[in-house]
Amino acid sequence: MYIPLIGQDGIREIITIGIGKSAGIISRLTNAHVYITVPDLYIIKSELNCPFYANLLDNVSLISMEFSGYLTGLINLIIPYESALNLVDLISGEEMDSVEMDVVRIDTLMETGNIIISCTMSALCNIIPSHLKYHLPLYRNDKKNVILIDLNQTEFKVTILVRIRFEIQDRMIEGDVIFLLTPSSFENLISCIVGIAGGDKA
Amino acid sequence: MSYSHDIKNRQYLDILPVGICIISSNLEISMWNEKLENWTGINAESVLNESLSDVAPAFSDPLIMERLKMAFAGGGPVILSYRFHPHMFPFPLEHQNEGRYQRTTIIPFDLSDEETNAMIVVEDVSLITDQVQSYRRIQKLIVNELEERKRAEKSLAVANNKLNTLSAINRHDLQNLLMALDGYLTFSLQKNPNDDVRHYLDKMKKVTDVMKKQVQFTRDYQDMGIQAPEWFNVYDLAYSSLGGIAYRGVDLVCDTKQLKILADPLIQKAIYNLMENAVRHGVHTTRITISSDIRGDELILIIQDNGNGVPDNIKNRIFERGFGSNTGLGLFLTKEILAITGISILENGREGEGARFELHIPAGFYTE
Numbered sequence: 001m002y003i004p005l006i007g008q009d010g011i012r013e014i015i016t017i018g019i020g021k022s023a024g025i026i027s028r029l030t031n032a033h034v035y036i037t038v039p040d041l042y043i044i045k046s047e048l049n050c051p052f053y054a055n056l057l058d059n060v061s062l063i064s065m066e067f068s069g070y071l072t073g074l075i076n077l078i079i080p081y082e083s084a085l086n087l088v089d090l091i092s093g094e095e096m097d098s099v100e101m102d103v104v105r106i107d108t109l110m111e112t113g114n115i116i117i118s119c120t121m122s123a124l125c126n127i128i129p130s131h132l133k134y135h136l137p138l139y140r141n142d143k144k145n146v147i148l149i150d151l152n153q154t155e156f157k158v159t160i161l162v163r164i165r166f167e168i169q170d171r172m173i174e175g176d177v178i179f180l181l182t183p184s185s186f187e188n189l190i191s192c193i194v195g196i197a198g199g200d201k202a
Numbered sequence: 203m204s205y206s207h208d209i210k211n212r213q214y215l216d217i218l219p220v221g222i223c224i225i226s227s228n229l230e231i232s233m234w235n236e237k238l239e240n241w242t243g244i245n246a247e248s249v250l251n252e253s254l255s256d257v258a259p260a261f262s263d264p265l266i267m268e269r270l271k272m273a274f275a276g277g278g279p280v281i282l283s284y285r286f287h288p289h290m291f292p293f294p295l296e297h298q299n300e301g302r303y304q305r306t307t308i309i310p311f312d313l314s315d316e317e318t319n320a321m322i323v324v325e326d327v328s329l330i331t332d333q334v335q336s337y338r339r340i341q342k343l344i345v346n347e348l349e350e351r352k353r354a355e356k357s358l359a360v361a362n363n364k365l366n367t368l369s370a371i372n373r374h375d376l377q378n379l380l381m382a383l384d385g386y387l388t389f390s391l392q393k394n395p396n397d398d399v400r401h402y403l404d405k406m407k408k409v410t411d412v413m414k415k416q417v418q419f420t421r422d423y424q425d426m427g428i429q430a431p432e433w434f435n436v437y438d439l440a441y442s443s444l445g446g447i448a449y450r451g452v453d454l455v456c457d458t459k460q461l462k463i464l465a466d467p468l469i470q471k472a473i474y475n476l477m478e479n480a481v482r483h484g485v486h487t488t489r490i491t492i493s494s495d496i497r498g499d500e501l502i503l504i505i506q507d508n509g510n511g512v513p514d515n516i517k518n519r520i521f522e523r524g525f526g527s528n529t530g531l532g533l534f535l536t537k538e539i540l541a542i543t544g545i546s547i548l549e550n551g552r553e554g555e556g557a558r559f560e561l562h563i564p565a566g567f568y569t570e
Binding site for chain 2: 025136
């Protein structure tokens with residue numbers, strides 16, 4: 001799969017704008033300084049696996065949302081389980097001894113994830129010609145390898161893996177935003193970026 | 203009655219157990235279901251075409267407004283958690299909102315040939331939130347209690363350790379003194395004293411021997427209750443105890459090859475005491491039988507011999523401290539060791555037919 005440089009740069013820029021916007025909203029929501037950076041971005045045609053993922057038996061929290069239309073795919077926010085607990089506690093200002101993701105915490109994490117996902121999708125939608133249809137976001141936690149197997153079994157074969165880093169109250173929490181797209185959706189996305197940039201796809 | 207401007211079958215939305223409101227892209231209300239009427243006390247007809255933020259002021263928050271606009275611009279559903287937005291559609295009276303929590307989801311949708319609308323779904327999650335808070339409180343209490351217990355156990359271990367050290371020093375000193383006393387008594391007896399004096403010296407020597415045994419006992423049992431309980435195979439305990447008894451000609455029949463019990467590590471001494479008693483006090487004991495029986499939740503471990511048995515008039519006293527013809531501590535300490543893990547013991551054999559000890563082991567403290 002050939003990806004023009006302008007396409008790769010465009011994807012990075014759009015996602016960085018979306019993620020940056022989400023950091024602003026989370027900061028205002030929580031009255032805390034929240035920074036989210038995008039240290040790494042990979043576009044992968046094959047299945048998600050090493051070297052991107054290690055410690056496959058660790059538990060992770062996953063928020064995912066399916067979409068269809070001009071772009072068809074699945075967007076996922078994956079955060080290591082313990083980091084997700086820390087993130088929720090930092091965001092909600094509640095220091096809990098418990099290591100359990102109860103429904104109150106899940107709800108808080110869902111809103112945080114929803115902000116990141118919505119901002120990113122909104123940034124993408126600014127460059128495509130029509131609105132997308134969305135399913136409601138879903139939460140689950142499971143072992144990393146089980147989630148990766150499930151993601152690899154979807155029909156969406158092009159992956160945009162975005163490493164994100166939250167900085168909240170001097171703490172650093174890392175997670176991944178994973179876009180899974182159908183090959184044709186990915187082509188559509190690249191075409192839009194190239195079209196806006198006024199460049200030649202080749 | 204609620205009013206629906208756009209939805210033909212609005213009665214479906216009225217029967218749902220959630221509040222539902224539909225807004226247009228300019229944030230005007232086009233539908234307000236019955237549940238929202240009940241919660242807010244605001245009539246559906248009165249809110250038609252009204253601005254959402256006028257009817258539900260929580261939506262006038264610039265942050266919520268920004269997210270609403272993003273949803274209409276194609277960003278997808280918006281989730282407003284009850285942690286940060288507990289009352290998007292509040293009850294009319296302030297006190298009615300105490301302890302009440304709402305979870306709000308905003309779902310944009312496009313109807314054919316029309317502009318984008320959004321459905322706002324409001325769930326009352328007060329009950330589950332309350333349960334989680336209770337659960338958290340209980341969890342915190344348990345954690346605190348566990349920490350408290352750990353601290354107490356640590357303090358107890360330190361205190362025990364100090365007592366053991368003190369006890370060991372005293373025992374050592376006492377043993378030295380007893381050894382000296384024993385030596386002087388021996389020397390005195392070698393000086394050919396008259397019968398009266400010899401009589402008393404013999405008595406003193408016997409008393410000294412008992413004292414030595416008592417000191418030995420305190421050493422043997424000083425670790426009782428110090429170590430964490432462990433699982434022991436009864437069959438192994440029985441056979442290793444029999445090997446230590448300096449009596450020959452006693453058969454051991456043990457039917458409990460798989461049985462394991464949770465007990466203080468001194469259980470070995472407890473079983474040894476019971477078997478040693480069978481041989482010592484049974485006088486003509488030739489067989490010791492070990493078997494088990496389930497009664498209700500308990501397992502009964504039976505240790506039986508074919509010796510003289512325990513006389514009826516002392517049955518009730520054999521586990522008392524100081525009772526007995528040797529040190530008077532053997533069965534008392536056996537009972538104490540067993541009690542550490544909730545095991546009780548009684549003797550119910552028939553005099554003349556042999557002793558029969560029953561160890562009552564509670565559920566969870568044995569496996570077969």
